[in-house]
Amino acid sequence: MAANYWASTQRRHWLFTKEILADIRESFRERDKAAHSQFPLPDQRLLNIYFSQQLIKLGKRMSTRQQALATAQVYIKRFYTKNEIRHTNPYLVVTTAFYLACKMEECPQHIRVVVAEARNFWPEFIAPDVSKLGECEFALISEMNSQLIVHHPYRTLSELQPELSLTSDEIALAWSVINDHYLTDLPLLYPPHVIAVMAIIVAVVFKPSQTSFHGTAAPLAGAMRDGGMNILAALGDKNGTGPPPRIQKLVGWLAESEVDIRAVIECTQELVSLYEIWENYSEKHCKELIGRMIKSKNLDK
Amino acid sequence: MSLTNPPSSSGPVTAASSRPTAATVSQSLSLKKNLQVAVDEHIDSRKSSGTGYTSKVRVRDKYHIVGFISSGTYGRVYKALGKNGQKGEFAIKKFKPDKEGEIIQYTGLSQSAIREMALCSELNHANVVQLEEIILEDKCIFMVFEYTEHDLLQIIHHHTQPHRHVIPAPMVRSILFQLLNGLLYLHTNWVLHRDLKPANILVTSSGAIRIGDLGLARLFYKPLNSLFSGDKVVVTIWYRAPELLMGSRHYTPAVDLWAVGCIFAELLSLRPIFKGEEAKMDSKKTVPFQRNQMMKIIEIMGLPTKDTWPGIVSMPEYTQLQSLAMSRAPGHFVRTSNLEGWYQSCLKNGGYSTSSSAGTPGADGYDLLSRLLEYDPTKRITAQEALEHPYFKNGGPISANCFEGFEGKYPHRRVTQDDNDIRSGSLPGTKRSGLPDDSLMGRASKRLKE
Numbered sequence: 001m002a003a004n005y006w007a008s009t010q011r012r013h014w015l016f017t018k019e020i021l022a023d024i025r026e027s028f029r030e031r032d033k034a035a036h037s038q039f040p041l042p043d044q045r046l047l048n049i050y051f052s053q054q055l056i057k058l059g060k061r062m063s064t065r066q067q068a069l070a071t072a073q074v075y076i077k078r079f080y081t082k083n084e085i086r087h088t089n090p091y092l093v094v095t096t097a098f099y100l101a102c103k104m105e106e107c108p109q110h111i112r113v114v115v116a117e118a119r120n121f122w123p124e125f126i127a128p129d130v131s132k133l134g135e136c137e138f139a140l141i142s143e144m145n146s147q148l149i150v151h152h153p154y155r156t157l158s159e160l161q162p163e164l165s166l167t168s169d170e171i172a173l174a175w176s177v178i179n180d181h182y183l184t185d186l187p188l189l190y191p192p193h194v195i196a197v198m199a200i201i202v203a204v205v206f207k208p209s210q211t212s213f214h215g216t217a218a219p220l221a222g223a224m225r226d227g228g229m230n231i232l233a234a235l236g237d238k239n240g241t242g243p244p245p246r247i248q249k250l251v252g253w254l255a256e257s258e259v260d261i262r263a264v265i266e267c268t269q270e271l272v273s274l275y276e277i278w279e280n281y282s283e284k285h286c287k288e289l290i291g292r293m294i295k296s297k298n299l300d301k
Numbered sequence: 302m303s304l305t306n307p308p309s310s311s312g313p314v315t316a317a318s319s320r321p322t323a324a325t326v327s328q329s330l331s332l333k334k335n336l337q338v339a340v341d342e343h344i345d346s347r348k349s350s351g352t353g354y355t356s357k358v359r360v361r362d363k364y365h366i367v368g369f370i371s372s373g374t375y376g377r378v379y380k381a382l383g384k385n386g387q388k389g390e391f392a393i394k395k396f397k398p399d400k401e402g403e404i405i406q407y408t409g410l411s412q413s414a415i416r417e418m419a420l421c422s423e424l425n426h427a428n429v430v431q432l433e434e435i436i437l438e439d440k441c442i443f444m445v446f447e448y449t450e451h452d453l454l455q456i457i458h459h460h461t462q463p464h465r466h467v468i469p470a471p472m473v474r475s476i477l478f479q480l481l482n483g484l485l486y487l488h489t490n491w492v493l494h495r496d497l498k499p500a501n502i503l504v505t506s507s508g509a510i511r512i513g514d515l516g517l518a519r520l521f522y523k524p525l526n527s528l529f530s531g532d533k534v535v536v537t538i539w540y541r542a543p544e545l546l547m548g549s550r551h552y553t554p555a556v557d558l559w560a561v562g563c564i565f566a567e568l569l570s571l572r573p574i575f576k577g578e579e580a581k582m583d584s585k586k587t588v589p590f591q592r593n594q595m596m597k598i599i600e601i602m603g604l605p606t607k608d609t610w611p612g613i614v615s616m617p618e619y620t621q622l623q624s625l626a627m628s629r630a631p632g633h634f635v636r637t638s639n640l641e642g643w644y645q646s647c648l649k650n651g652g653y654s655t656s657s658s659a660g661t662p663g664a665d666g667y668d669l670l671s672r673l674l675e676y677d678p679t680k681r682i683t684a685q686e687a688l689e690h691p692y693f694k695n696g697g698p699i700s701a702n703c704f705e706g707f708e709g710k711y712p713h714r715r716v717t718q719d720d721n722d723i724r725s726g727s728l729p730g731t732k733r734s735g736l737p738d739d740s741l742m743g744r745a746s747k748r749l750k751e
Contacts, residue, residue, distance in 0.1 A: 004490060009423055103415045106519060107526055111409035134407025138354040138437045141410075141418070146435045148419035155523070 005191060009147035014078055016188050021081070028084040035086040039293040042286055045277055047085075048183040050286035051076055054094050054121065061117045062109050064102060066179065071150045072101035073182040075140060081188070082143040089299040090290055091118070091125040096136040104148045125291075125300050153178045156196035164200065164253060173203035177271065184274050190263055197259050198267040204250050320454075320500065321538045321579050356438035363436075364391060364445070368716035375413065375516060376441075380448060380716045390448035391433060398440045405440050413516045414442055420492060420515045421446075427701075428483025430503055430513040449513070450506040451711050453499035453564065459711050461571050467651040470660035473568045475703035476502075478693055479510035480561060485684035487512065488554040491522040495535040497560035499567060508702030527551055536560060538579040538594050543605065544678045546591045546598075548617030555678035558687070562673025569662065570647045574601065590621040599625075601643050602674060604634040610677040640671055665692035 005011055016024075025044075029036050041047060052073060059069050075097040095118040102109045111130045118126045126132075141148070157174055160166070166174070177199035181187065186195060254261065294300050364381040367390075371378050376397035383389050396414050398405045421432040421444065433445040453476070460468055480502060487494055496517040503511040517535055521528065529550040536545060542559035544552055566574035577594030599605075604626055607614050613622070626634055644667045648654070653661040669692040672682035682690070693699060700706075 007423075007425070099409065100415070103410075103412050104419060106524060108412050130409065131407040134409045134440075135354045137410060138407065138440070142354065142356070142437045146418040146422045148415065149423050149520075158523075 005151045005193070008149065008151060009145075010149070010151050011191065013145065013147060014188065015191070016081070016185075018185070018189060021185055021188060024081055032084060032086065035084070035297075039086055039289070039297075041085065041289055041293070043277055043280075044185070045183055045274055046281050046286060047090075047290075048073070048077075049278065049281050050283060050290075051090065051094050052183055053283065054091070055098055057121055058095065058098050058114075058117055061120070062102075062113065064098075064109075065105070065107060067152060067154060068101045068105040068107055069098075070152050070154070070179070070182055071105055072097040074150045074187050075101055075144065075148075077185070077188055078144050079140055086293060086297070087299070089125060089294055091122045091294070092132060092136050092300075093140070095126060096133050096140050099133060100137055100140055100148070104150075125294060127300070151192045153181070153192040153196035153199060156193045157199065160196065160200065164204075164250060166200065166204070170200070170203040174199040177202045180274065181267070181271065184270050186267055186270055189270075190267055194260060194263045195267060197254070197257075198264045198271070201250065201254075201264065202268065202271065205247055320498075354437070356436065358434075358436050358438070360393070360436050360438055360443050363387065364393060366393070368718050370714060370716055375411075380714070381445070392446045392448045394444040394446065396442040396444075407440055410442065416517075416519055417515045418442070418444065420518055420520075424487075424490070424492070424515075426483055426486040428479045428510050428512060429486060430511040430515075446513075447505075447511075449503035449511055450714055451504040452513075453502040453504065453568070455714070456504065456711055457499055457567060457571055465571060465651075467571070467653060467659050468568055469658070469707055470653060470662050470666075471700070471705075472703050472707055473565075473662060474666075474692070474696070475508070475700050475705070476504075476510055476568060477561070477565055478688065478699045479701070479703065480512065480564070481684050481687050483510065483512040484554075484557055484561065485688060487518070488557070488684050491520050492518050493521050493528075493554055494518045494557050494560075495532075496537060497557055497564065498537045498540045499564055502564065504703065508700070508704035510703065521554075534582075534588060538577060538591065539563065539573045539575055541591070541594065542678065543595070543598060543676050544612075544616070546595050547613065547619065547622065548588070548590070549678075550617070553678055554683070555681045558673055558681050558684065559678075561684075561687070562670060565666075565670055565673060566643075566647075569644075569651065569653070569666075571651075574643075590618045592621070592625055595622065595625065599634050601639055602676065603638045604636050605676040606636060612677065612679065638671070640674060641667060644670060662692065663696075665690070665695055668692065 042050075052069075055069050055072055058064075072094075076093060079093060079097070095114060099109065099111060099114045102114075111133055115126060115128065115130050115133055119128060154175065157171065157178065161171055174196070178195060181195050181199070254264075363384055365384050367380045367382055369377065370380050370392060376395045379393045379395065381391045381393050383391065396411070398408070418435055421430070422435070424432075430449070431447040433447060436443040436445065456468065460466055484494070484497075492515075494512065494515065494517070496514060497512070501512070501514040503513040505511065517532070519528075519532075527550050529552075536542065536556060540560040540563045542552070542556040545556055563574055575594065575597040577591065577597040580589040580591050580593065582589065605613055605622075613619060616622075648661060651659070653659055655661055655663075669682070669687060669690045672690070673687065675681040687693075
C-alpha cells in the first residue's frame, strides 16, 4: 500500500515486461495501420522528452514540485499503454495528467488556472472550456482503474543517503538521473528501488561532471559506456586491486543487499541508450508531427 | 463513507441531527458557462475517441439499487445488490457532480474524491472499509463498497432508546481493539484518517469493525506542503485534537488517537465527551479559535500548561488560550485533570461493574482512555502502543466479532425508497453557487443552512 510498494497497485498492475510493452504497442499498430503510416511519430523516448519539457513549462508557471511532474509522467505512460496516441490529443493528456498529479501529490491547482496556463503554451490545442479537461480526467482515472498512488525512486534515494553516506553532489546527480528515467519505459518495467540504486551507481561510479550533465547528456552516456560494466567486474572480484574505496563500499553494500543486480544493469543500459538517442532530439520536429496529427485528425475537438 | 444520516437527510437516526461534520477545503468547483456552448461541446465530445469519455461499465447493468441510505455534501449513498450472479450487498457512494442549472458539467473532481478513490484502491485490511470497484459514468463517480449493516453512531443511539442501557464492556473492548488495529494499518501506511467519529466507524452484521469515509484521509509521508496548508480544518469539532484547536501547522497521527479517545468515552457514556459548539469561519475565511470546544475539553481535562505540554507555548492560538483562562475567575479552571472523576461517575451511572452483566472496562480502561486523551501529542499513546495496553492484554481474549455474547439485536440500517434513481438523484441543495472557490466553508456552511 502507500508505504508498501510490494502490496501496491503499482507493483500488482502497472509493472510490465519489455515484451508485453512491445506487444501492446504492436497491437496498436496492427489495429490502425493507416494512422501509423499516415502519422509517423518520433521514437517513444523522444516523444517522452517532448512531453516532459511541456510538463516542466507548465509546472514552472505554477511552481510545481518535481514529484508531481514525475507522477504526471507516469500517468501519461500508463494512459498510453491503454490508448493509441494517434487517437488522442497529447496536449490535453499532458495537461490533464498534470492537473490530476497535482491533486494526488497534495499540491492542487485550480482547474481554471491549469487550463489558462496550458492555453498560454498551446492555445490552438487546448480549449478554453474546462469541461474538456474534466472529461479527460475521467478517461485518465478510468484507464488507470483509479490507481493513482505512484511510488517514486526519490524516496528510496533519500532513505539510502545516510546509509551510503552519499555526498550532496552525488544526491543531486542521482536525483537528475531519476528525473531522466521518466523519459524511458523504466518506470513501467522496474520497481522504484531498483531505479534508485541504478541512479546512485551512476552518480557514484561514473560521476560525470555536474556542469556538463544538464542539457546534453552525451558526456554521461560516454562515461557510462566507457566505464562499461566495471561495477560488475568489481562485484565478482572483491579481493582484487579493484576500484577506489568509495566505490568498493557501494559494491559491498550492493552485494549484501538483495537488490536485483541484473535489473540494475539493464536500467543502466536503458539510460545509456536514452542519452544516445537524446542527441537526435528536436523539439521542433516533435511539435510539428504532433501538431499535424492533431489538426488533420481533429483530435483537438 | 458516512452511512448514517447527516442533518439534512430524512433518515431515522435522530441522534445525528445535531452532529457536526468536518469541513474540507477541497470542494469541487462550479463554473459559469454558457449553456448552449455546454450542450454543443457535450455532443462534440461524444464524437472524438481517446480523451472523450464514455464509461465501459454501467452502474445499473451491474447493480440493482435497493434504496437510499444517506446523503452528505459529497453526494449520496445507496444500498445495492449485485446483478448477474455477483453476490452480496453493496453500498454505493455517488459523488455528485457540479451543476450549472440543469446541465451537469465536468468541472474537475474534488481533491476529497481523488484521495478517497486512490487510497481505497490501495488499502486492504480487515478493519478498513472494503472497496469493490469504482465506476465513472455520466460525469459521476460511483464508489462501490461492501455493505455494512451498522455503524457506531447508530449503535450508540440504539443504547439510548427507549432508555439508556450501556454497551457491554467486552463489546466496547472488541470495538476499540479492531478500531485501533485498522488505525495502526493506516498509520503504518502513512495514511492519516483525519475524520474519525462514530458515524464513520462501520460495523458489519458479523461484528467486524471497518474504518470508513476516507474523504479527508491523506498520505503524510514527507508532504510537499505542510498539512495545514492543504486543509485548514480537519476532524469534526467534537473529535478534534487539542493541537488542531490550538492551530498547529504540522500535526501527526496523534490527531487520530485523540479521536479514538473521544469515541472510547462516547461508547461508555453514550454521549460525546466534549460536545462543543463550532465557531464559524468568518467571511475572510480565517480559521477561528474554537473557544467553546477548547473549554469543553478543559472542563474535564484541566487547563493545559507548559509543564504538561511544553509545545503549547509555540502554538498559534496560545494567546487565545491564555485569554480564555483569564476570562474566568481564578480557580474556575483547574489545572489538574478530572478525567478520572468523569470516568468513575460514567461507570457508576451506566452500571458498569464486575458484578453486573455488562462487566466493566475497569482501571485498565481508564488508563488507556487517559493516554488517548493526552494533551501533548508527542506523549499521546500510538495505535501500536494502545494495542499492547493492559486493557487489551489483561482480561482474556478479544473477539473479532464485537457482538459475541451480546443478547440484544441492533436494528438494520434504514433504507428508504424515496429516491432509487441513482442516475438522476438530484437532491435539493446540491447547487453550491455563491460559495467561493476552495471554500473553507464547505460542509460547515452547508450544515449551517440546513
